[in-house]
Amino acid sequence: xxxxxxxxxxxxxxxxxxxxxxxxxxxxxxxxxxxxxxxxxxxxxxxxxxxxxxxxxxxxxxxxxxxxxxxxxxxxxxxxxxxxxxxxxxxxxxxxxxxxxxxxxxxxxxxxxxxxxxxxxxxxxxxxxxxxxxxxxxxxxxxxxxxxxxxxxxxxxxxxxxxxxxxxxxxxxxxxxxxxxxxxxxxxxxxxxxxxxxxxxxx
Amino acid sequence: xxxxxxxxxxxxxxxxxxxxxxxxxxxxxxxxxxxxxxxxxxxxxxxxxxxxxxxxxxxxxxxxxxxxxxxxxxxxxxxxxxxxxxxxxxxxxxxxxxxxxxxxxxxxxxxxxxxxxxxxxxxxxxxxxxxxxxxxxxxxxxxxxxxxxxxxxxxxxxxxxxxxxxxxxxxxxxxxxxxxxxxxxxxxxxxxxxxxxxxxxx
Numbered sequence: 001x002x003x004x005x006x007x008x009x010x011x012x013x014x015x016x017x018x019x020x021x022x023x024x025x026x027x028x029x030x031x032x033x034x035x036x037x038x039x040x041x042x043x044x045x046x047x048x049x050x051x052x053x054x055x056x057x058x059x060x061x062x063x064x065x066x067x068x069x070x071x072x073x074x075x076x077x078x079x080x081x082x083x084x085x086x087x088x089x090x091x092x093x094x095x096x097x098x099x100x101x102x103x104x105x106x107x108x109x110x111x112x113x114x115x116x117x118x119x120x121x122x123x124x125x126x127x128x129x130x131x132x133x134x135x136x137x138x139x140x141x142x143x144x145x146x147x148x149x150x151x152x153x154x155x156x157x158x159x160x161x162x163x164x165x166x167x168x169x170x171x172x173x174x175x176x177x178x179x180x181x182x183x184x185x186x187x188x189x190x191x192x193x194x195x196x197x198x199x200x201x202x203x
Numbered sequence: 204x205x206x207x208x209x210x211x212x213x214x215x216x217x218x219x220x221x222x223x224x225x226x227x228x229x230x231x232x233x234x235x236x237x238x239x240x241x242x243x244x245x246x247x248x249x250x251x252x253x254x255x256x257x258x259x260x261x262x263x264x265x266x267x268x269x270x271x272x273x274x275x276x277x278x279x280x281x282x283x284x285x286x287x288x289x290x291x292x293x294x295x296x297x298x299x300x301x302x303x304x305x306x307x308x309x310x311x312x313x314x315x316x317x318x319x320x321x322x323x324x325x326x327x328x329x330x331x332x333x334x335x336x337x338x339x340x341x342x343x344x345x346x347x348x349x350x351x352x353x354x355x356x357x358x359x360x361x362x363x364x365x366x367x368x369x370x371x372x373x374x375x376x377x378x379x380x381x382x383x384x385x386x387x388x389x390x391x392x393x394x395x396x397x398x399x400x401x402x403x404x405x
Contacts, residue, residue, distance in 0.1 A: 029323060031233040107322075115319050117381055118312060119231060127381070134382055162389050165378070169390060173374025176315070177366070179322050180335055188366045195401055 014052050016042050018066070021059045026108030030060065030115040057126060060116050068133060075140065085148025086201060089141065089167070093193040096171060101178040101185055110175055138164045145200065155202050163200060170196065216254050218244050220268060221306075223261045228309035232262060232316060263327065266317055269310045270334045277341060287349025288399055291342075291368070295395035299375055300388050311376050339365045346402065355402045364402060371398070 020042035024033045035056060039046045053059045075092070082088050101110060120126035142164035148154030170192050177183040222244035226235040237258055241248050255261045280297050284290045303311075321327040342365035349355035371394055379387050 029233070029320065031231050111319050111322050114377075115316070117377075118316050118319075121312065121380055122229070122231065131382055131384070134385075138385075159389070159393070162386055162393055165385055166390055166393065169374040169378050170371065171374075172377050173370035173372070176318075176373045176377065177370050179318055179328075180332060182332075184363065184366060187360075187363050188370055191363055191367060192370070195397060199397055 010052070013044065013048070014062075017044055017049055017052060018059065018063055020044075021056075022063055022109065022112070025060070025112040025115075026105070030056075030112050030119060057119075057123075060112075061126075061129060064113075064116070064133065068136070079144075085144045085151075085154055086197070088144050089200065090193070090197060092141075092167070093189070093196070096174075097186060097189055097193070101175065102181060107178065110178060114176060134168070137168055140164075141167045148200075148202075153202055154200050158200055163196075167196065212254070215246055215250060219246055219251055219254060219261065220265060222246075224265055224306075224309050224313055227262070227265070227313045227316070232258075232313070232320060262317060262320075263330065265313060266327075266330065266334075269314050270337075272310075274337065274341070281341070281345065287345050287352075287354050288403055290345045291399055291402070292395055294368075294372075295391050295398075299372065299391045303379070308380065312380055315373075315377065315380075338369060341365075342368045349402070354404060356404055359402060364398075368398070 017038065021033070021038045024037050024041050028037070033056070035046050035049055038056075038059070039049055042049075053062065078091060079088050082091055099106065101107060117130060120130045138161075142160050145154050145158070145160040145163055149156050149160065170189075174185065174189050174192065177188075178185055219240060223235075223240050226239045226243055229235075230239065235258075237248060237251065240246075240258075240261070241251065244251075255264065277294065277298065280293050281290050284293055317327075318331060321331050339362070343361045346355060346359070346361040346364050350357055350359070350361060375387065375391055375394075378385050378390070
């Protein structure tokens with residue numbers, strides 16, 4: 001017998017659950033939100049939700065995976081348009097400089113992301129998963145810097161590993177401040193960007 | 204008589220706060236219950252409620268405790284040095300690259316989570332905003348003094364650089380907590396060099 005439930009239907013259900021979950025998390029916080037609430041918000045029964053996801057952690061991980069996949073596609077597309085490593089790194093800073101971190105929806109998602117990140121410190125499995133994601137992001141910068149060093153465009157004296165980590169550390173540090181509405185996000189990030197680019201440039 | 208009573212009260216308060224910190228750090232604020240704190244502190248539930256109205260009040264008290272201890276530590280380091288360069292450098296090296304015991308790591312974790320939690324609690328966010336301004340003021344003052352005495356470049360905005368300092372600081376602590384395998388110490392030293400080089404007059 002052919003399966004009664006099509007893949008397309010399953011995907012539709014999954015997306016519905018994920019969208020509702022993200023809204024609930026942003027509104028109430030990751031740890032206070034219950035599967036029941038996600039059920040009520042999405043109009044999908046708790047039992048059905050468990051057919052698609054084992055746990056709340058699993059739901060957020062899927063959200064994170066999808067977002068990371070989208071970012072990956074976006075970055076690859078934009079990187080292919082840019083020739084130099086230097087302009088690629090500069091472009092990545094600009095991605096963050098052109099968005100509005102105080103816009104309520106984004107601000108809510110930012111909070112959930114860090115709530116989940118800190119939540120991961122309590123589970124070995126979650127910590128491994130989030131570290132894999134971190135390593136992927138770090139390698140993206142590291143490879144770009146190394147290519148730039150090969151062609152003499154990036155300062156050969158910088159430690160690419162350290163600078164790759166530093167890129168994301170800066171973004172995390174700046175993003176964490178955005179819960180304070182008077183934080184001068186653009187001034188701080190622009191200055192950090194200039195400082196970073198100045199160091200990686202081959203003189 | 205009443206002195207001894209007060210001392211006992213203070214001791215119990217501390218016991219509860221230290222236990223609460225451990226419970227919040229190991230389970231998360233939402234998942235940790237008053238019963239967990241009772242069990243961990245061996246202070247009865249009735250006594251805890253005489254000291255604190257609610258779990259949230261304990262959370263807020265922990266925030267005060269953490270920030271007070273933090274400011275004290277930072278000021279102690281700063282007081283040892285005279286130049287802006289030494290002061291800034293020592294915060295990177297002595298503080299960020301210093302030893303963190305489990306009490307401190309737990310405090311960092313709980314304080315980060317409390318800040319995120321406060322985004323849905325207006326009153327709490329207000330308390331944190333005061334502390335944030337105080338934190339900015341400390342670095343801003345060091346940089347302004349350095350600019351005034353010609354040690355640091357006049358072209359830089361002390362407030363923006365103070366914000367940059369703390370943004371890096373928080374990013375570093377987050378890295379330390381979440382990614383223990385990342386090259387944390389190297390990152391701190393590197394940033395210290397670049398930060399000071401950018402600020403200083405040669």
